[in-house]
Amino acid sequence: MRVKVSWPRGGTVLVVTAGLVFGAAAPAGAHRGVLPTLHHDGRGTVWLTLAWDDGHPVTEPGLAMLSASSEAGATLPVTALRPLPHDPATLPLPGALAAGEWTVTVDVATPGVGYCSARLLVGTDGGPQTIPCATPAPAATAAPAAQGRPGWLIGALAAVAAAGLGALWSRRRTKRRPALRIAPRRR
Incomplete structure (x- = not known):
């Protein structure tokens, strides 16, 4: 006995429709920028932590540039901050700042754009500071919203x-199928 399995007429239409509906989904919204947070232990060790501006954690390695100048006239030239091997969102300053009051500027380049400027008080018995930086300006970090129809x-x-x-x-x-005609019986 032979069983014939046939594809329903509407099956092709259903598969094509499902493919178009589920395949034409709009891509997930991309992150626009990062929010850097500047930390220091009060004795000169400085590091930066990154989070996306929408609150998601940063999981890819970051890169930032830090420069600083003290009230006493000392300067720290632009220095690259690279991530820790086990934590891509933490970028330490190689070395330490000397005692004094410092103005620190940080520009984040990767994985998104961010900026921070803060004043740090460094001393032998100084207290630690954590300085969250402001949200980047939308005009500076994001292209204008695309005009057009939504993906759905x-x-x-x-x-x-x-x-x-x-x-x-x-x-x-x-x-197009010809109708089946039954020929009359001849007698």
């Missing part, structure tokens, strides 16, 4: 078009 609307229109084309194709296919 485009997907829905594509699904309706696919369903209509599938129905038209199915109807034309059934019209």
Whole structure:
């Protein structure tokens, strides 16, 4: 006994429609910038931690540039901050700042754009500080929002078009089949 398995007429239309609806989804929104937080232990050790501006943790290695100048006239030239091997969102300053009051400027370049400027008081018995930096300005970190139709609307229109084309194709296919004619019996 032979069993014939057939694909339902609407099956192709259903598969094409599902592919267009689920395949035409808009990409996930990308992060715009990072929020750096400047830390120091009060004795000159400085490090930076990064988080995305939407609150998500940073999981890829960061890169920032730090420069500093003290009230006494000492300066720290632009220095690259690289991530710790086990924590890509923590970027320590190699070395330490000398005692005094410092103005520190940080520019984050990777994985997103961020900026921070703060005053640190460094001393032998200084207290630790944690300075969260402001949210980056939207004009500086993000391109203007794309004008156009939302992704779900485009997907829905594509699904309706696919369903209509599938129905038209199915109807034309059934019209082209010749009708079965039964010849009259001869006597």
